[in-house]
Amino acid sequence: MKHIYENHLLWVYRAMKTSRYFEEKMEKVYLEGKQPVFNIGAGPVPGEMHLSNGQEPAAASMIVHLTKNDTVTATHRPHHQAIAKGVDLKKMTAEIYGKKTGLGKGKGGHMHLFDPKVKFSCGGIVGGGIPHAVGAALANKKRGTDWVAVSFIGEGAANTGAFHESMNLAALWNLPFILVVENNSWGISVSMKNSTSVSSNDIRAKAYGINGYLVKDNDPLEMYRISKEAVERAREGKGPSIIEIETYRYLGHFQGDPELYRPKEEVPILREKDPIERLKNHLLRENIITDDKIKNLEDKIFNEVDNAYDFAIHSEYPEPEEALEDVFC
């Protein structure tokens, strides 16, 4: 058992580190063509860009308990969940570059990544993906499998009608469904305190007669433990759960966000408690991995991500007329 646990923690580290390196690279690439004057439509990666740096534990410490048969729906800030779920990194990067080789042949972009091979999807409408995961959970139950469906949302989505309708349905039908609320404190510029009537959304589980869990301080180990319990319960037919994790958003809502709404000192304080560094220190302290091996692992990660970017950069753009394809099958 200890062996499994240790391997899981290494897996979580790898997933978080991959996402972090992928996004740090994206942060730079995104600014290409957007300096000195920021123009959202310019450069190799145009459009909105929502990065998840800091929020990695929410995704990795949950998805480590899932297989490719389990469904994940994610948000407009989807890279950390996509990477943890095993979405094809080359095709995902190419999609963000708007290339023909992308997951959606360049029709989706960074907010609309679909990889049915690993049952991953995301979308740009806040709360919109929750009922999709409920439907996947319904299909799992109808077919008598032990597969589960997990929907990741931000704390802002917990105030949508879709949240309430979906939670009621999932509880009513006792579905293998888990809602993970990544509470990064900010719905664009409005704080949780100014948007939400309760101090945390796990409390709302009571309203549906289901289990609610709160993971404090962006802790990957606690998120791992709680997620394991919720996934096991769902697989055993014990119904849905809500997990809220207090997580951190290092960057703006989107790149180019002037962030006038939050105090300047907030992010440096959060970065000091970086969850990836905390997990790395834990792995070293507990002799789960050595310094040399972690260096090797990181080299592998950097190499994989760099290759994905190379693939995207060197891929062809779609022909303009391809815009007319894929409306129907």
Add this chain to the structure above:
Amino acid sequence: METIKEKRKKLTGSKAMIQALEQEMNRDSNIFIMGEDIGKYGGIFGSTTGLYDKFGSDRIMDTPISETGFIGASVGAAAEGLRPVVELMFADFHGVVMDQIYNHIAKIHYMSGGNVKLPIVLMTAVGGGYSDAAQHSQTLYASFGHLPGLKVVAPTFPHDIKGMLITAIRDDNPVIFMFHKTLQGLGWMDQIDASLGPVPEEAYTIPLDKANIVREGKDVTIVGVQMMTVEALKAAEKLAEQGIDAEVIDLRSIKPIDKETILTSIAKTNRLVVVDEDYYSYGITAEISAIVASEGFKDLKAPIVRLAIPDVPIPYSRVMEKFVIPNADNIIDSVKKLVKI
């Protein structure tokens, strides 16, 4: 052919729907239905009567009043390989679920580059004429037809209702299947002849992209949908008594529109009246007029006439409702003026 004919029984629109659903559900165990009051009640407009007793609560699922929840859930279930049929009780209620319909159901196949298929049928009741007022009487054909990624059909007669519903269920794309309340042949509404018609017993399909010429004529083309087709046929009978020979096209498919059938008819009649139980502006009458003006201009001998609900919400009081919904008399008046031009 004779044997098929012998097997044809007359069914109402409602019974034709139920027969289509039952036969398809027997054929494919992946099909299930979700909606409000579709279980023991059998659907407020009789779309699922009796199916609960045959298939049970796992496949005929009553839902809470949570359109975003259960219609949104159809996306996840369809992506997993099931074939959900969902009922939105009134098309008027689309407002509470439009995000799921037009941002998700309609777009996911496209945004995924064709990698995610969503074989969803959304059945919804449309139409007025029984004083249900502004929030329960709309057809909204154009609102749905406007959105890329949805096939939208609105059959009129029981034979087409069954055939097109079966095709919709077998289609791998999302299909909005609009059924008109007055054409369901329900005991508690006005009963009209058009709501009862011959329907073959066996399962059969009718394409989702073809209009149907329901009356041939040479003097004028009248295009209608559902109750407006019924009114157009009534008008055509009376016009015939006055020596005017009208061709009536039942549109059946809102999206895609069968341009060819319309243009071919106008090449023969040179005159066009379009009748719609939806609003005037940006609607079917505008769309068909634009198609004919762009692609059949040379065949027109007179301006196109558009009959639709003037741009007002549908009023409650009977006299006012009758005034805003086009009828056979309006069509007759328009045609008589048109053939003199």
